[in-house]
Amino acid sequence: MKTAVVKTAMKVKRSRGERIFAVFNYILLTILAFVCLYPVWHVLMASFSDGNMLARHRGLLFWPEGFSLEAYARTAQNPSIMTGYLNTLFILVIGTFLDVVMTSMGAYFLSRERVMFKKPIMLMITFTMFFGGGMIPFYLTLKDLHLTGTLWGLIFPFLINTHNLIILRSSFQGIPASLIDAAQIDGASHLKILFMVVLPLSKAILAVMVLYYGVGIWNSWFWATAILRKHEMYPLQVVLREILSTNAASMSTDSGGDSFSVGMTIRYATVVVSTFPILCIYPFLQKYFTKGTMVGAVKE
Amino acid sequence: MKGQKRSFWARARKDWIRNRSLYFLMLPPILFYILFHYKPMYGVIIAFKDYSPTVGIAKSPWVGLEHFKRFFSSVYFGRLVRNTFLLNVYNLLFGFPAPIILALLLNEVRSRRFKNAVQTITYMPHFISLVVITGIVKDFCVSTGIFNDVVALFGGERTNLLMNPGLYRSLYVGSGIWSGIGWGSIIYLAALAGVDSQLYEAASIDGAGKWKQLIHVTLPSISPTIITMLILRIGQLMSLGYEKTLLLYNSAVYETADIISTYTYRMGLGNQEWSYSAAVGLFNSAINIVLLLAANRISRKYTETSLW
Numbered sequence: 001m002k003t004a005v006v007k008t009a010m011k012v013k014r015s016r017g018e019r020i021f022a023v024f025n026y027i028l029l030t031i032l033a034f035v036c037l038y039p040v041w042h043v044l045m046a047s048f049s050d051g052n053m054l055a056r057h058r059g060l061l062f063w064p065e066g067f068s069l070e071a072y073a074r075t076a077q078n079p080s081i082m083t084g085y086l087n088t089l090f091i092l093v094i095g096t097f098l099d100v101v102m103t104s105m106g107a108y109f110l111s112r113e114r115v116m117f118k119k120p121i122m123l124m125i126t127f128t129m130f131f132g133g134g135m136i137p138f139y140l141t142l143k144d145l146h147l148t149g150t151l152w153g154l155i156f157p158f159l160i161n162t163h164n165l166i167i168l169r170s171s172f173q174g175i176p177a178s179l180i181d182a183a184q185i186d187g188a189s190h191l192k193i194l195f196m197v198v199l200p201l202s203k204a205i206l207a208v209m210v211l212y213y214g215v216g217i218w219n220s221w222f223w224a225t226a227i228l229r230k231h232e233m234y235p236l237q238v239v240l241r242e243i244l245s246t247n248a249a250s251m252s253t254d255s256g257g258d259s260f261s262v263g264m265t266i267r268y269a270t271v272v273v274s275t276f277p278i279l280c281i282y283p284f285l286q287k288y289f290t291k292g293t294m295v296g297a298v299k300e
Numbered sequence: 301m302k303g304q305k306r307s308f309w310a311r312a313r314k315d316w317i318r319n320r321s322l323y324f325l326m327l328p329p330i331l332f333y334i335l336f337h338y339k340p341m342y343g344v345i346i347a348f349k350d351y352s353p354t355v356g357i358a359k360s361p362w363v364g365l366e367h368f369k370r371f372f373s374s375v376y377f378g379r380l381v382r383n384t385f386l387l388n389v390y391n392l393l394f395g396f397p398a399p400i401i402l403a404l405l406l407n408e409v410r411s412r413r414f415k416n417a418v419q420t421i422t423y424m425p426h427f428i429s430l431v432v433i434t435g436i437v438k439d440f441c442v443s444t445g446i447f448n449d450v451v452a453l454f455g456g457e458r459t460n461l462l463m464n465p466g467l468y469r470s471l472y473v474g475s476g477i478w479s480g481i482g483w484g485s486i487i488y489l490a491a492l493a494g495v496d497s498q499l500y501e502a503a504s505i506d507g508a509g510k511w512k513q514l515i516h517v518t519l520p521s522i523s524p525t526i527i528t529m530l531i532l533r534i535g536q537l538m539s540l541g542y543e544k545t546l547l548l549y550n551s552a553v554y555e556t557a558d559i560i561s562t563y564t565y566r567m568g569l570g571n572q573e574w575s576y577s578a579a580v581g582l583f584n585s586a587i588n589i590v591l592l593l594a595a596n597r598i599s600r601k602y603t604e605t606s607l608w
Contacts, residue, residue, distance in 0.1 A: 018510055025405055026414070032402070033421040036482065039436050040424065042446070059449050106329035109322055116315035121326065125333060131589055133340025134581030135542075135561070136568040141340045143353075157336045160329060190321040219429035222543045226569055237431045241547070244435040267439075271432050282427050283420050290486055 040279070047071055047268035054265060071269035081270065083232050084239035087151060091235060092217050095155045099213040100206060102159045103168055108194045110165070111172035112180075129162050139226060148227040154220070154235070164212055171205040172198060207288045218278060236274050243270050347579035360575075367579035376563060384559040384584075387541065390473050396533060398477045399484030400526060404518065406485065407492045408510075419489075422482025434547035437475050438462060462548070465556040472541075472548060472557075491525040492518070527599055534595040560584045 042061050046054055050066030057065045075081060109115070110122055132138070138157075139148075147153035175198060183193045199206065221237035228234060234242075244267055282289070316323075342357075347367055349360040371377060402422065409415040425433065440446045441461040448458045461467050499517045508516065542561035549557035561584060568577030 015509070021510065022408070022410075025408055029405055029409065029414075029418045032481075033418050036422045036425055036478065039440070039478075040428070043436060055444070058444070058452075060446065102329055102332065105325050109326040109329070112319075112322060115319050115322060116311060117323075121330065124330075124338075128333060128337040130592055131341070131585060132337060133342075133344045134578065134585055135564055136574060136578040136581055137340040137343030137346065138336075139569060140343055140346070140351075140353075140357075140574065141336065144339075145335065156332075159332050159336075165329075190319075190325050194325065215427060219427075219431075221429070221431050222546070237429055240429075240435075241431045244431065244438075267435070271435065275428055275432050278427050279424060282423070286420060286423065289423075290490075 043268050043271050044276075047265060047272045049265055049268075051263075051265045068265070071265035072273075074266050075269045075273055078243075078270075080231065080234065080239045080242075081236070081273065084234055084236035084274075087233060088218065088236040091151055091154050092214060095158070095217050096210055096213045098155060099159055099161075099164075100209050103161070103165050103209060103213075104194060104199060104206075106160060106165050107168035107172050108190070108198055110169045111175075113177065125162060125165065142227055149229055149233075151228075151233060151235075153227045154217075154224055157223075158217075161213070161216070164209055168202075168205060168209060171202060175201055204288065204291065207285075208291055211285055211288055215278065240270060240274050243267060344578060344582055346575045347582045349575055351575045351578075353574070363575075367576045368583065370576060371580050371583065376558070379555070380558060380560045380563050383556060384561075386556075387469055387472060387559060390469055391476055391541070392533060394473050395476050395480065396530065398481045400488050402481050403485040403488035403492060404514070406489060407518075419482065419485075422485070424482070425479040426483035428479065430544055430547055433475060433479055434544065437471060437548065441471065462550065463552045465553045468549070468553045468556045472544070475548075476544070487529065488522060488525060491522040495521040523603070527603055531592070531595045531599055534591050 038060070045061050045064050048064035048067055048069070048071075049057075049061075050064075050068040051070070053065040054061075106125075110118065110125075112118070133141070142148050142153055142157060145156075147156060179197060179201075180193055183197050188196070219237060221235070221241055224235050224238045225241075228238070346357055346360065348362060348364060349357070350363050351357060351360045406415055406418060409418070442448070443458040443460050445461075447461055452458055462471065495518065499521070500513055503513045503517050541559065542565060545557060545559055545562045546565065549562070560580060564577045564581045564584070567573045567580065571577075
């Protein structure tokens with residue numbers, strides 16, 4: 001109640017200039033929100049449109065041009081989207097799990113005190129944040145380790161993201177040392193302490209890790225195109241890229257045929273099918289993402 | 301000397317007894333870093349060799365700086381360095397302040413609901429993959445696309461904007477701001493939330509208006525965050541963007557779009573000129589690290605913030 005009183009008192013005190021600024025601010029932010037939202041809305045509406053009517057449409061698109069689900073029907077018939085989804089799910093589930101386990105192990109080690117070789121190991125890890133072999137030696141390494149031509153090549157080389165490792169370490173450092181010492185006195189090994197004591201206490205930050213790694217895996221495409229040769233192994237983003245670029249090529253000629261117009265709505269439907277799962281989930285997970293950024297900010 | 305050595309081994313022994321199971325836990329991560337970070341770093345020596353996959357890295361003959369000489373004298377060298385530099389400088393100049401400005405504007409919003417709505421909406425592009433973002437940009441740029449509707453509205457001629465080298469950088473930087481502004485603002489909003497409200501009260505008692513409060517209270521309070529982010533950003537100045545460039549560019553705009561890392565990609569994974577492309581890549585990393593060290597040094601000298 002008291003805060004409300006203070007708030008109104010503050011409102012009264014706002015000068016004319018401040019009121020003008022506030023109005024200006026609201027308008028500006030509304031425009032920004034519109035600009036961020038519109039392209040996504042455009043894609044969604046275009047995917048429900050009739051191809052020929054969409055091709056003739058000019059200007060902003062707020063509602064579907066002649067409602068049609070044909071694009072979705074065609075998308076459902078495309079087998080590479082299904083295999084793309086399955087491949088991505090495979091990398092997503094196994095990759096995220098292994099990523100989080102490996103990162104936890106590293107972060108736990110680095111969060112312990114009185115460990116003799118911690119400093120050189122930490123140095124060895126942070127050095128990789130600033131210098132690396134680069135794209136070509138990395139590719140040759142994968143080839144050398146027989147990780148090309150297999151989905152494991154998209155999992156093993158990306159197990160630990162050093163940024164995430166440091167975020168998780170900062171979080172583990174906040175766990176009272178007495179808890180860990182007590183478990184050690186009871187004779188528990190560090191492996192056991194990590195999985196039975198530390199991880200159960202870190203559910204929120206683990207959620208952040210799952211989300212960071214998960215979104216990264218879901219959206220990645222480059223190394224898949226670099227190391228995979230077979231179509232049936234392509235993850236969703238690579239399939240998507242192919243669909244988007246083949247139609248873009250035919251679009252640059254601007255031919256107005258039937259295949260062109262249906263092709264356009266199919267592109268949009270494919271984007272919707274592959275993007276909307278994540279767009280529907282993130283608002284509910286937003287507080288976790290935000291939290292992770294802040295934990296990271298403290299240590300950097 | 302000898303006594304020191306013994307005490308080192310004695311300490312190591314004690315450490316081993318105490319922390320053995322801890323080191324076992326660290327073994328897989330260390331293995332990961334050796335295999336996927338340090339092995340490629342060793343692989344960089346092919347930049348000074350004539351690498352052939354059948355012979356292997358160790359046995360390939362040394363050629364010294366030959367690949368670097370070839371790159372420096374290549375007709376593309378000037379264009380690549382200029383494009384990489386300009387694209388990244390524009391990206392820094394416009395892309396870096398954008399999230400800070402958004403955070404400052406959001407910080408002035410009194411309605412929690414409105415603030416949350418704007419935040420949620422502006423975070424959204426962060427969750428859209430680069431493949432899709434560039435796909436949307438391409439769609440908006442074709443001659444029947446929405447950007448051309450604006451051009452036509454002002455009486456211009458409809459053209460495919462992505463075929464125009466003069467517009468490429470604006471499209472690259474603009475779409476980058478679109479996708480990164482909301483997400484980038486989180487860290488500054490966190491910093492702003494930590495500013496002591498008593499400072500504002502004191503300032504307003506002293507008669508400072510909103511603008512003066514911004515200059516004398518807000519910005520100094522969040523400047524460590526800004527500087528840290530800036531240093532990190534400068535350190536990546538030359539390395540960012542090849543994934544997006546590969547998705548967005550086409551041979552019609554190489555003149556302004558082709559950057560060192562995409563050239564590395566075409567020479568290496570495209571033409572399989574392994575040693576040459578590794579040399580080009582190493583040149584890029586070397587510039588990165590020089591920029592990072594310089595930025596850190598300047599920052600330490602003139603402000604109190606530095607990475608190490």
